[in-house]
Amino acid sequence: MRDLIVAGGGPVGLSTALYAVRAGLDVGVREPRVGVVDKACGEGLMPGAVAALRDLDVDLDGHPITGIRYVDGTRSAQARFRYGQGLGVRRTVLHDALTRRAEAVGIVPEQRPVREVLERGDHLLVDGEPTRYLIAADGLHSPVRRLLDLSGTPSRRRRYGQRAHVEMEPWTSCVEVHWSSIGEAYVTPVAAREVGIAVLTTERRSWDDLLTHFPLLVGRLEGRPHSRPLGAGPLRQRSRQRVRGRVLLVGDASGYVDALTGEGIALGLAQAKAAVEAVAGNRPADYARDWRRLGWRHDLLTHGLVSATSLSPVRHRIVHAAAVLPGVFDAAVNQLARPA
Template identity: 55%
Template sequence: MIDLLIAGGGPAGLSAAIRAAARGMEAVVVEPRTAPVDKACGEGIMPSGVAALRELGVAVSGHPLRGIRYVEGARGTEAAFRGPPGLGVRRTTLHAALHARAMELGVRIVPGKVAEVRHGHDRVAACGLTARWLIAADGLHSPVRRGLGLDGPVSTVRRYGLRRHFRVAPWTEFVEVHWSRHGEAYVTPLGDGLVGVAVLSGERRAYESHLASFPRLAAMLAGRDTGPVRGAGPLRQRVRARQAGHVLLVGDAAGYVDALTGEGVALAVATAGAAVDALASGRPQDYPARWDRLTRRHRLLTGGLLALAGHPATARMIEPAAHRAPALFRAAVRALQ
């Protein structure tokens, strides 16, 4: 019998598979798409995420990220990371590196999609496979989570993300967060004459319409777009529980607040590792508390920023507040790194 079946072959699922294989467990990933997979993503990895990938033996190249800069109009306020940098990485590059490491460790990847999970006394079955445990890493709108009845109440805060790439040389080693009363734009340097620009907003509009809310940025990027616009949302996902029998939820499937602080990949790797470690130690019941500890700071800070960003009057105060209290801004950025 398989030790660990993993629904979803994104960063969370592949990280879980790599960690499991390194601990001597047989891991099988069920994923319908072929590698490398692209999706809407800010493409910035926090320093903690870079370190976690390195610990998994995943070699990935990208553009160094030295910190975060908040921008409104012509004014900007920045806070550098303490210690090693983060990394701006194309989503496809990251996925290819994770996939290669999983293959190197003998992880089996089966084409398919987990839609129904059947529970036994000491096992689970899905897609014609039987395993001792299943990790659901199947994304923001997880079919496994929904099928198990673990979806929480629908949030009244409905925000969406769109991302596009632009052929322009990165002008900074900071992730720039541009603020407006309509939402935020996140500029991530990716190297090789490329930047990614993700927009987050509660307003459902075309990407070009969102970008027009940031005139200075839009002027810098005019005529330089490349590739399709990719989107995701609604972002806020509430979850009733992160374990149901022999199933553990990790990454976005385990619940999501918002992409405001750019910690998606770092948290995906961290929660996947915590789930595998709990299983390997024979204490799966410890995982929900570990998840809570790993994500608490992110949830508090992101929730606070989201509350401010959700109202035009207070959203316009965020960059000025960072400018007036740089020490507090640095402390918040370093808490997230």
């Protein structure tokens, strides 16, 4: 009987499996998709995520990120990271690096989903296979979360993301967040001659239409072709529980507030490590406590910022406020950037 099955072979799922191998657990991974998978995301790793991946001996290629810059017309505000550099990394590059590291320690995902989970007292049957625990790291719209009826009430205010890449030399080592009346555009340098552009908004519009609301970006990107945009959403996802018996939810599967603060991978890695420690110690209830401890800063700041900027007067003043209160802006950025 296995110690652990991980549902999901994306970055957080593979990291969960790597932590499990390090803890001496017999682990298997289920992932129905084939090969390296792309996804619409900002592709900026916070310093905490970079440190965690390097601790797992994952070799990363990308572009250094030194901080966060807010931009609105001619006004801007910038905060530099105080806990090491971040890294802009293509999602496919990140997934490939984790896949290679997993293979190096003997982890080869099975190409199939989790369809049935049955409780058997001191173990589970996952599609008929006995295992002591199951960790679901199967993403924003987690099939395991739905299968076990752990999804919370959907949010009435729905935000969506689109992302594309432009071949050009980055003009900044920061992640730039451009604010407009319809949402935010995130500029992330991901290579020496490649920049990722992601737009978050409540609007269901085409990529080209969304970009017209960010004139500074349009000016910089004019005449340069971009890759086919990928979309994701609704972003806000809730879970009623993070632990049910011998099933634990990590990463986006455990609930997701918004991509506005860019901390998704860092938080997912910290949750993966905590979940594996709970499994190794045969104390799954510990993870429910650790999940709250790890996520409170992220939830508080992200909830607050998303709620506040849904009001038009606040949205129009957010960059001005960051510029006139640089200490507050710096503290908020580095609360999210610091390792868990």
